[in-house]
Amino acid sequence: MALLQHKRRLNPTVTLMEVSAPLIAKKAQPGQFIILRVDEHGERIPLTISDYDRERGTVTIIFQKVGLTTELLDRLEEGDDILDFVGPLGTPTDLLDREHPGLELGPVKRVAVIGGGVGCAIAYPQAKYLHARGVEVDVIAGFRSKDIVILEEEFKKACDHFYLTTDDGSCGEKGLVTDKLKTLIDSGIHYDAVIAIGPIIMMKFVCKTTEPYGIKTLVSLNPIMIDGTGMCGGCRVSVGGEMKFACVDGPDFDGHKVDFDELMTRNRAYQEREAETRRTHACRLMQKEVE
Amino acid sequence: MANMSATKLPMPEQDPAVRSRNFEEVAQGYTAEMAVEEAGRCLHCKNSPCVAGCPVNIRIPEFIAKVAEGDFQAAYEIIHTTNTLPAISGRVCPQESQCECLCVRGKKGEPVAIGRLERFVADWYREHGTEKTAKPASNGVKVAVVGSGPAGLTCASDLGKLGYAVTIFEAFHTAGGVLVYGIPQFRLPKEIVRHEVEGILDMGVELRLDTVIGKTITIDELFEQGYQAVFVGSGAGLPMFMGIPGETLSGVYSANEYLTRVNLMKAYLEEYDTPIKKSRAVAVVGGGNVAMDAARCAKRIGAEHVYVVYRRSEAEMPARNEEIHHAREEGIEFHLLNNPTRILSDGKGSVAGMECIKMELGEPDASGRRRPVEVPGSEFVLDVDTVIMSLGTTPNPLIRSTTPGLETNRKGCLVVHEDTMETTRPHVYAGGDAVTGAATVILAMGAGKRAAKAIHEALSAKKED
Numbered sequence: 001m002a003l004l005q006h007k008r009r010l011n012p013t014v015t016l017m018e019v020s021a022p023l024i025a026k027k028a029q030p031g032q033f034i035i036l037r038v039d040e041h042g043e044r045i046p047l048t049i050s051d052y053d054r055e056r057g058t059v060t061i062i063f064q065k066v067g068l069t070t071e072l073l074d075r076l077e078e079g080d081d082i083l084d085f086v087g088p089l090g091t092p093t094d095l096l097d098r099e100h101p102g103l104e105l106g107p108v109k110r111v112a113v114i115g116g117g118v119g120c121a122i123a124y125p126q127a128k129y130l131h132a133r134g135v136e137v138d139v140i141a142g143f144r145s146k147d148i149v150i151l152e153e154e155f156k157k158a159c160d161h162f163y164l165t166t167d168d169g170s171c172g173e174k175g176l177v178t179d180k181l182k183t184l185i186d187s188g189i190h191y192d193a194v195i196a197i198g199p200i201i202m203m204k205f206v207c208k209t210t211e212p213y214g215i216k217t218l219v220s221l222n223p224i225m226i227d228g229t230g231m232c233g234g235c236r237v238s239v240g241g242e243m244k245f246a247c248v249d250g251p252d253f254d255g256h257k258v259d260f261d262e263l264m265t266r267n268r269a270y271q272e273r274e275a276e277t278r279r280t281h282a283c284r285l286m287q288k289e290v291e
Numbered sequence: 292m293a294n295m296s297a298t299k300l301p302m303p304e305q306d307p308a309v310r311s312r313n314f315e316e317v318a319q320g321y322t323a324e325m326a327v328e329e330a331g332r333c334l335h336c337k338n339s340p341c342v343a344g345c346p347v348n349i350r351i352p353e354f355i356a357k358v359a360e361g362d363f364q365a366a367y368e369i370i371h372t373t374n375t376l377p378a379i380s381g382r383v384c385p386q387e388s389q390c391e392c393l394c395v396r397g398k399k400g401e402p403v404a405i406g407r408l409e410r411f412v413a414d415w416y417r418e419h420g421t422e423k424t425a426k427p428a429s430n431g432v433k434v435a436v437v438g439s440g441p442a443g444l445t446c447a448s449d450l451g452k453l454g455y456a457v458t459i460f461e462a463f464h465t466a467g468g469v470l471v472y473g474i475p476q477f478r479l480p481k482e483i484v485r486h487e488v489e490g491i492l493d494m495g496v497e498l499r500l501d502t503v504i505g506k507t508i509t510i511d512e513l514f515e516q517g518y519q520a521v522f523v524g525s526g527a528g529l530p531m532f533m534g535i536p537g538e539t540l541s542g543v544y545s546a547n548e549y550l551t552r553v554n555l556m557k558a559y560l561e562e563y564d565t566p567i568k569k570s571r572a573v574a575v576v577g578g579g580n581v582a583m584d585a586a587r588c589a590k591r592i593g594a595e596h597v598y599v600v601y602r603r604s605e606a607e608m609p610a611r612n613e614e615i616h617h618a619r620e621e622g623i624e625f626h627l628l629n630n631p632t633r634i635l636s637d638g639k640g641s642v643a644g645m646e647c648i649k650m651e652l653g654e655p656d657a658s659g660r661r662r663p664v665e666v667p668g669s670e671f672v673l674d675v676d677t678v679i680m681s682l683g684t685t686p687n688p689l690i691r692s693t694t695p696g697l698e699t700n701r702k703g704c705l706v707v708h709e710d711t712m713e714t715t716r717p718h719v720y721a722g723g724d725a726v727t728g729a730a731t732v733i734l735a736m737g738a739g740k741r742a743a744k745a746i747h748e749a750l751s752a753k754k755e756d
Contacts, residue, residue, distance in 0.1 A: 086507070266640070
């Protein structure tokens with residue numbers, strides 16, 4: 001059980017929650033995730049930790065309403081408990097000094113951190129971590145349009161150069177994050193590494209962009225999971241032709257080796273059922289409203 | 292006068308046609324009259340061979356004598372001196388290869404139905420029994436138990452009885468380990484597991500759910516917090532796959548995932564949110580008890596055809612005969628001497644069939660079983676939309692990778708001293724699948740028991756120092 005201490009809506013579909021979880025806050029590192037369950041009949045879903053405060057014993061999660069579980073989570077109010085809150089799970093991102101064979105960034109001077117949509121919530125702690133340790137950080141944050149932009153102020157404090165793009169040009173530069181990245185690279189900036197977190201399709205194309213330049217690119221994958229401790233194998237992904245379990249081997253991987261198309265298909269496994277659930281469980285949602 | 296019937300008194304079961312559509316328990320258990328009658332078959336041999344065959348040495352003839360007298364409370368108390376979880380072991384133990392295979396009655400006819408009697412006594416006690424044992428006085432010595440499966444529960448229970456301040460740490464949101472995520476409701480109702488867990492907690496054992504040892508807290512931190520010994524019963528972990536093309540298609544599950552969705556997350560109940568594929572035809576690859584469980588769950592979820600695909604013949608299948616028999620009765624179709632070669636895609640990333648090749652048995656291999664060899668050119672496609680890989684598991688790396696000084700063998704299993712279950716790290720003990728790789732519930736219970744005894748001896752000696 002974990003107490004929801006603070007809740008803030010970042011845009012109409014994205015919510016920030018600060019949750020009291022002292023044991024997790026004590027251990028959490030960038031790139032790690034938690035698994036939560038909202039109520040007795042609910043699913044277990046993984047959410048990446050977007051911030052933590054070791055002194056106050058809190059963990060911050062930022063999520064988008066995409067299905068029943070996130071919808072139910074979004075309805076919790078400050079002072080409510082989240083039924084189950086487990087973590088920190090996964091291997092931390094190796095930023096600078098930890099061991100993580102094959103993924104370690106090593107000594108880096110300048111890094112581009114790219115966030116897409118709600119993925120910015122996970123890109124943010126990476127930028128913050130690197131920036132605080134003297135690395136020159138360029139952030140490219142991409143959104144569909146102005147009304148869903150999140151964390152703009154936070155990012156500005158956690159990087160050296162901040163670039164905002166929107167698909168429709170309603171805010172920042174019109175275009176995709178990959179356009180901006182290519183422009184920056186072609187202008188002569190040397191990036192030692194790129195960290196890309198967002199929709200699978202965005203990560204795929206960031207990797208396609210960086211590959212010809214040979215820039216090491218880390219991505220954070222979000223496959224379907226149950227236990228998050230390596231037991232179910234539901235989160236398996238193909239990386240460099242090998243089967244990996246995102247929950248224990250990841251969730252970060254070398255983006256140039258990830259089979260993104262396969263991940264997209266696997267993540268759609270329950271799409272039909274999800275649509276059905278939204279219809280049939282409308283009653284459950286309404287019941288929650290009455291409560 | 293002993294009941295001289297050559298056969299076990301049958302246990303009532305749900306009709307196969309009915310039960311293959313529900314999750315109610317298949318075997319319904321003896322009535323009191325039946326139990327007394329079957330208990331009359333025991334000859335009370337002086338040397339009690341059955342007891343030696345039991346991994347936790349239940350005093351079998353003694354409890355059966357009490358059943359024959361109709362004193363079920365006394366029978367329970369006898370069982371409980373060596374086995375804390377009889378309602379569970381009475382249901383899932385492979386008695387035919389343990390106690391019952393050594394029964395003298397088995398030489399001419401069938402052995403005494405020890406498992407059914409154990410189950411009856413445990414069930415009777417749950418409904419009618421009176422608790423006699425008072426909560427033990429605490430000695431204040433802290434012991435941590437990692438994992439609440441059969442090994443951890445047994446170890447915690449034995450130490451709790453001795454007055455230790457035991458805390459069980461469980462990664463999932465429900466206690467029971469494989470008893471709740473793995474073994475299906477129709478073989479082991481979850482209410483029974485819950486009841487057994489509550490019994491242990493009533494003794495004063497503490498349970499901390501949602502806590503992953505190795506991640507949330509390390510074993511070193513447990514010692515810093517004052518725990519004097521740690522028992523690791525973290526179970527088997529990572530599911531194995533075959534390494535054939537198509538295993539990452541949507542619609543391919545590990546048995547662990549499929550069973551967890553069904554059992555722990557209750558995907559079969561409308562009021563739970565857990566999704567599971569509504570399959571038309573399912574292939575379960577493997578021949579163990581887990582494969583039978585997965586196949587029978589798939590049938591109950593509503594698949595028209597469920598196939599068990601196994602590369603050897605029925606004689607080599609590791610599953611219990613009773614499980615194979617039950618599966619057959621429920622309409623599970625067996626494709627023996629067949630091995631999958633690839634899983635076919637429908638072009639959109641989902642399963643559209645599984646290509647298999649026929650096998651024949653050659654010379655015995657290292658396991659002593661005849662080695663299956665491919666029959667060239669015999670490939671065919673099995674029409675399925677779901678594949679469940681039930682090939683076993685390898686131990687979870689979370690604890691060994693975060694605990695210095697824990698040695699593992701080349702399979703990744705924790706190395707322990709056989710008598711004490713102590714690992715290569717002092718005061719850290721281990722048992723169950725984390726040590727043996729995938730094995731049985733009762734072997735895990737036996738290991739938990741041995742570790743509890745060794746922990747008690749070590750900590751008692753330490754106190755005297």
